[in-house]
Amino acid sequence: MTPGSSTVRVLVVGGGIAGLVAARRLALGGRDVTLFEASDRLGGQVARHTVGGIDLDAGAESFATRRGTVADFAAQLRLGDDIVPPAELPAWLYRVDGTAKPLPATSVLGIPGMALAPDVVDAIGLRAAMRAQLELLLPSFIGSRSATIGELVRRRMGSAVVEQLVDPVVRGVHSTSADELPLDRAVPGLRAALLRDGSLMHAVRGMRAAAPAGSQVAGIRGGIVRLVDELTTDLQRFGVEIRLNSPVSEVTSDGLTVGGERLVGQVLVAASGVGDSDPDSSAPARRITVITLVIEQPELDAAPRGTGVLVAAGAPGVTARALTHLTVKWPWLAERSGGLHALRLSYDSDVIGLEASHALDLAPADAATLLGMPVGRVVDAASVTWERSAPRTHAVDGMHYVGEADAGTGLAAVIGQAEAEAEALLAEDRPD
Template identity: 70%
Template sequence: MSDVLIVGGGIAGLVAARRLALGGRSVTVLEASDRVGGQLARHMLGGIELDAGAESFATRGGIVADLATRLGLGGEIVPPAPLPAWLHRADGSALALPATSLLGIPSVAVASDVIEAIGTRAALRAALDLVIPAFVGAKAETLGELVRRRMGPAVLEQLVAPIVRGVHSTTPDEVSIDRASPGLRAAFLREGSLTHAVRSLRERSPAGSQVVGIRGGVVRLVDELMADLRRFGVEVRLGARAEEVTPTGVQVAGERLSGEVVVAAPGVAADRVPGRRITLVTLLVDAPELDAAPRGSGVLVAADAPGVQARALTHITAKWPWVAERSGGLHALRLSYDDAPADAVERARADAAQLLGVPLGRLVDADSLTWERAAPRTHAVDGMRFVGEAGSGTGLAAVIGHAEAEADSLLGDEMEPEG
C-alpha cells in the first residue's frame, strides 16, 4: 500500500512522484507501456542518439532549467546556434522571420524585415498599435484576438499564425494569450501597446535565449528523474495498465492498489477530451548542400502553403552544435505533421527538399513517430487530480510547473524547499 498512486510514467508523472517522495510520501508509479518518459524519448539514427520528442524548452519562468539544475544537469544546458528561423509563405516563397519579434509579433512594425515579410501597407497598419487607445484589446482572451485588434490581420495571418501552428499545434484564435506567451498580457496592460510589450519582453530575454536544450538530449531529464526515484525508494511498475481508477485506488491485473490517486496519463477518465495527433519524421541525410544552413535553424510553414504538408521543419544539426559534433558531417532534419501522412518518410523527404530549397542528397536513416497530445481538461473528474497535458496544456514548462504545483498542493505544509 502506497500513500500515492500515480497513473502514468510520463514526464509529469515522474516529476510529481519525485516531488511527493521528497515530501516524505510513499509513491508508486504505474506505467502501461514498457518505458517511462512519455513524449520525452530517444531514438537512434545512423548511430546518432537524438531526442524523439521535445528537443528544446522555453526559458520563461526558469521552470525547466531549475528542475534540470536540481537533477544535476545545470551545466549541460545549451543554447541553440544563433541562426534565424525561416517562414515558408502561402505563395511558396521563403524568408527569414523578423529578428526582433515575439511569436511573430514585431517590436518595430516598420522595420525593413517586417516590411519585406508583410508589405508596406500592412506594416503601417501594424504601426497604428502605437496610437490605438490602450483599452482596445485589453479584454482579449486569445492571442489571435489581441493581435488582430492591435496590429491587423496581416501580422496575424502571415507572421503569428505559422509560428503558433508550429509551436502549439493550433491557431492563434484557439490559444489563450497566457498559454501562448506568459507575461505578454501583463506587459501589454503595463506598456499600453503590443509593440512596447514585445519590446519590453525581448529586452528582458535577448535574442537566442527564448529556448535552450540539453547536451545529449532533453530526454536526459527522464534518466535523472528515474535515478532520483530509485534513490528515494519510489516503485515504478512498467506494463501496469490501469483497469479501473478511482480517487482512492487503482485496479491493475486483477490487483487492487489503494492510495490517493494522481492521474498523469491521457485516456484514463471516462469523459476524456479528444486531443491532437502529431507525427514527427526525422531524416538523416548526406547532403553537403546543407552545410551552409540555407534556412537557418528551421522553417515554419503557413497553413495554406502549396504542395507542403509539414507544419514545421527543424534543421537539428544546424540548430544544436552538440548534434553536429556527433553527426560525422551528416544532417538531421525533423518535420512535424498534424496526424500521420501516408508514406511519412517519402512525404518528409519531398517536403524537406521544397522547404530547404536544395537537394537532400542520400537518405542514410529515418524514423517516424506519432504522439497523441492530450487536450487540456477544464474540470476535475470524480475528485481526481490530473497532471500532464490534460491538466496544464502543452509545453515542458507548463507540464513540469503544473505537476510540481499539484504535488505541493497534495503535500500541503509538508514540502520543504529543495536545497
C-alpha cells in the first residue's frame, strides 16, 4: 500500500449500520471500498416489515439523543428535517406485585436523579426512596470501581432501586440484566461524573441537564430504516462495491476469504463472531423475539400505559420483558395507521427457551395484562427473532473492528464508533 494513495482497497465485512457507516466514511476519504454482507439485504438489525398494511421498523425503532451523534449523522444523510421526538408520555413499569406505575421522569437508565421525588416514592415506596436518598451522604468513591451498573446502583442507592427501576429499563433496552451490564457500556461517562459531581444523583441530574433538550430518545419519520435506505444510496453514489449473499469465512489483517476466493486489502470487521482471535471462548449471541401485533381497538387511543411498559424480573403472569405502544410513541406512525394500533412485545428467547411461534401465541394475553385492558381484534401479527451480539473478548492485533460487539448496543454507540474507527483507518496511511 502506498501511503496517502487514493486507491488503497478496504474490505468491509458486514452490512449492518456499522459496516455501512464505516464504508461511507472510507469512500468519502478516497478509499476503494468493497462491502461483503452475508444475507440478501443491507441493514442488519435495522430493517423494515409490513404488518396489517403498516410499514414498521422490525428492529431498532429509536435512537439515544446523547451527544447528538445520530441526529448529526442523520442530517448528513438528508434526514435532519425528519427527526422526531416521541410522544411526551412516560413509559410504565409492570412490577413484581402485578401493578403498573409510570417510570420516574428524572432518571438515566432508571437511576433516579431525585430519590424523594413523588414519582420515585410512588414507584418504589417511601422506605426504599429514603434509603436511596442516603447516597448523597456517601463519599463519591463508594461504588466508583463497580464492574456493572447493577453493582454501582446497589452499593449507592440500595437493592430496591436496582430491582424495581434500573433492571427493568436495562432489560428493555439492552436485553440483559443490570448485574450483567458493564457500567461503562450502560452509561458512558457515569463513573467519571460520579467522582466529579460527588454523588450518583448529582451525576444523573448533570447528565440530564447536559443532554439535548427534550427526550432522551428520538425517531425518524418513516422509520429508523430510512438510515439504511440513505446509506445505501450514498454507497452507490460514492462507488462502493456491495456484495450481498457473501459470507466471509476467514479474515486476516491483510485480506479475507469469501466464497473460496482470497482477496487482499485492509480489512474492517463490522460483524460479530468474525475476526475473533479465540472464537471458542466468545460468549454466544443472545436471541430475542419481537412480536408485532396490529390491533383494532379504539380504547387504546387513550394510551393507557403511555409509550409502553417495562417488565420487572419476576413480575407475575407475563412472559414478555417489554411492550412498546408504537402508534402512541410515534405520532407520525399513528397518522399512517388508519386508526389501527401497533404494539411490539419483546421476548428473551434464550432465557425462557421460547420458540417464536409460542411467543406469538402468548403476545395477545401479555399485551392485555401490560395494558390493563383486553386487547381487541388482532388484525395481523408478525414474529422476528434477532441475535444480539455479545461483547468481543479476543481481538486480533492490528485489525479494525466496528459494530455492536465492540461499541456496545445501540445506534448512538455504533454510529459514533464506526465513524471514529474509519477515521483512524484513514489516518493510518495519510501522509504526515
